[in-house]
Amino acid sequence: MKVRVKFKKYGVMKFIGHLDVMRYFQKALRRADIPVAFTKGFSPHMVMSFANPLGVGLTSDGEYFDLEITRPLSTKEAVKRLNEVMVEGMEVLDFVEISGDKKSTGMSIVAAADYLVTDKDGKMDDAFFDGLSRFTEQEKINVMKKTKRSEKEMDIRPLIYEMKRQGNAMYMRVSAGSVSNLKPELVMETYTSFLGLSSKEFRFVLHRLDNYARAEDGALVPLNALGKVIEG
């Protein structure tokens, strides 16, 4: 049976990189006695796939990984057991059954992510947001994107689905996943230089709100909404 686990990552855990978060959950699943399925062979490992790895330094309210389990376990029970073995800065929010179909798991279905960006020194004032509508009204937003070999120009405008002020924070919904992933850092950098400022003048704090997939009707839904609650 395939399940999807949703968790949040906050506080000092933002310094734990993606690979270590994976290791962390492998051990946590054992501590919580979740009946995880293993591969065969001399070094069996858990069948686990993470959606949209979070960079070091970012916090999140909506991270996901998919997992194969060998016997059913209710959503309520699994969330409770996992949270009993979490450290501060990690909280399991959901544990739902998903289709066993390969196309519906992990990274491949992520389409968008929401971010909230604040500034440590409170420099995001009215003047900062003044240019926002002019910025989003542009037809093209060309940026130089560095790849391993070269730099190339690309238009990020189609990848920004929404961008607005929320109090003293910037909210954005951008394209995510394996096809076209837009990093919030790049958006903030582009926006500040659009304002004639440098992003180096700011100490942005980046927080991911959730990861989304496209539902059959084309709407963006949080990844766990594609699964169903397991009754106990």
Add this chain to the structure above:
Amino acid sequence: MRKLALDDEILLKIEKPARYIGNEVNSVMKDKETVDIRFAMCFPDVYEIGMSHLGIQILYDMFNKREDVWCERVYSPWIDLDKIMREQNIPLFALESQDPIKEFDFLGITIQYEMCYTNILQVLDLSQIPLYAKDRTKAHPIVIGGGPCTYNPEPLADFFDIFYIGEGETVYNELLDLYKEYKHSDWSRREFLERAARIEGLYIPMLYDVTYKEDGTIDSFKPNHPNAKEKIQKQMVLDITDASYPLKPVVPFIKVTQDRVVLEIMRGCIRGCRFCQAGMLYRPTREKNLKTLKQYAYQMLKNTGHEEISLSSLSSSDYTNLKELVTFLIEEFKEKGINISLPSLRIDAFSLDVMSKVQDVRKSSLTFAPEAGSQRMRDVINKGLTEEMILNGAGQAFEGGWNKVKLYFMLGLPGETEEDMRDIARLADKVARRYYEIPKDQRNGKCQVTASTSFFIPKPFTPFQWATMCDQEEYIAKAHIVNEEMRAQLNQKSLRYNWHEADVTVLEGVFARGDRRVSNVLLEAYRLGCLYDSWSETFQNDLWMQAFENTGTDIAFYNKRERDLDEILPWDFIDIGVTKEFLKREWMRALSGEVTPNCRMQCSGCGVAKYKGGVCIESKGEI
């Protein structure tokens, strides 16, 4: 939420910030207002190395079982953070509370190898604690050292208030209770230390004076206070089954060297190899009860979520119930996706059988430690391994599908001849020949025999403590002889040879057998910028040589001199139970190539029988 000692900008700039944030599973948080004693436990190397050390985990757990103590951890900041902390004057902090170490009551440092000595000074320095014990006041933490290097603590004597000689489980409670009294009293720091000197096993260097003869050797080593004992008794736990053991060890976020559950099955070793310090220090051999170990395995795997379990001891093959323990681990945990990692076992039918169950034969290699190439030399060092045993073991392994073998040797052993060195290569070749005796259609391609040599360092409390040591040029010349002989072998294409750095070996030699005066070299090397000397990327031999020159310290005095049997050795004030008479006897037997039987075959009267425990009270002649 805890506030971190380092701000985000620093943490995002340095390598592996997880080294410095604490918060790991099973790390212990307490309210600092409700404890009497705050203890910072330090391993003076980088986090990944320090977190892999069992001894600290044992003491961390044991101290935190006391309600009045909060024990936290601290490791050496890596060079990137070290630089930032110096630039910004950030005091070194403990991982749990993130509070500065200088506010603690104790800073305990485990001293596992000589090449971490500059890191000890780094930890003191970054903590903003005076480096010299004599310069500290009641406002500073008590700096206490423990671990194998404290069996000759003299090179570090000036920097420590106390050395705890022996196993940590015995007298710490007494010391902590005394400290509580001191904290609420008007005793001076020195008065506290004088009282602590009454506790068994505690060595307080400032309460002793050393004088030297004209030739540089020690003339006298005497207490300067009535409380200080002439002889410090090694501390030892007789019943290690009932000793405190951490069933909820801290689980690091990042991958560390020992990323698994470690079951300590035994302390001590019955073998008595004459170069081996641990083999003498931890006598008598004591085993942990099998039933207890089985329970521990369950609980520790459950509490940590680790996917691997391994056994710890000096010589696991000598654990009486090894077969039953290993079979239990395989049957109980293999199906649950737990890897069983076996320490280097003696190669025989049983160990090959279990190894084929827990690892992929084609990928793994087998390890033998003959330590010397010729039988003559193996008799000198009392390594009870014959060529026949090695070739038989290798043969069985090859027939079982293995084709990679590692062989470990030492160069520069006492009385070594050129033939002994060449025999290293010849033995490696014989192992390869054994492989090619297997019909071509039944073997798995070519074999690979890798011989590695390290350079012999005479250690305190071994029969070789009086021996002379080679210098760098001699060591390298020896390695070249072996290398040349390797190339002359029939199966040279199947043989690989590599050898250790000789410059580090020379320094280890000086600090292993040094006296109080070599602390000057250490401090000078640290001031010149030496740090992380056990890491090849940061080791700077030229700075070390500069430090010897600047302080006028003669390496040859410490390394090349064969010591007289009646010379006062810097570590003579410690009583490890094994008598000096026994060590002398063993040194003589070594010189004449006589083998001494292991503790289970026959008692050789080393002296530890006085503790009336462990192998000394087992019935003899059964194994």
